[in-house]
Amino acid sequence: MRALLVEDDETLRHGLATAMRAAGWQVDEAADGREGLYLAEETAPDVAVVDLGLPQMSGMELIAALRGDRRDLPVLILTARDRWQDKVAGLKAGADDYMVKPFHTEELLARLEALVRRAAGWAQPVLDFGALRFEPAAQRVELHGAPVELTSFEYRLLEYLVLRAGQVVSRAELIDRLYDQDFDRDSNTVEVFVGRLRRKLDPEGTLKPIETLRGRGYRFALTPAGGS
Incomplete structure (x- = not known):
């Protein structure tokens, strides 16, 4: 996930x-x-983490501007x-x-995870798709109850797709979530990681968790356990 601090x-x-x-x-930092x-x-x-006592534009003014542009962006205030x-x-x-400062970093990270989950429509800390279970806070993925070992890039891509389950996500959008702004990006990387994820999450080819929509992008296709 990408955060603005x-x-x-x-x-x-x-x-x-x-x-x-x-x-x-992934964190983008700003001093004002x-x-x-x-x-x-x-x-x-x-998600955005915003201090109230900012120069140039106050935290309150920034939040108001963010709300005008992106009403669905979760915002956490951090202040003394x-x-x-x-x-x-x-x-x-x-x-x-x-x-309120001072704070425990672990608590802030947990709150950010919860904000992103709720913004995506997930209230529970564990996202259950039957054979596949996903726990964002612990960065844990299980297939039929067994842990799935993922690299940081693989996990980051999967997390973005899962939290937007059912939505089409473009390759350009996924590249933004894989790389920092100053990193030399490779447009073929997404295809490589999607291929790896498919082999790890669906070794027998029966679940088909990630769909490719030619010319449009990718979609996490599994439905929540107990869902329609």
């Missing part, structure tokens, strides 16, 4: 970004509100303001969650 404290921003990347996130808004428009993040009035103001401005 807007925080003017350089030490905190870099430390949190490092922890998020270690947990499998205007840069944060620009990155949001350029990178289409899956702990008065309940500030929390209410942040939530009314359009934030989905609120954390």
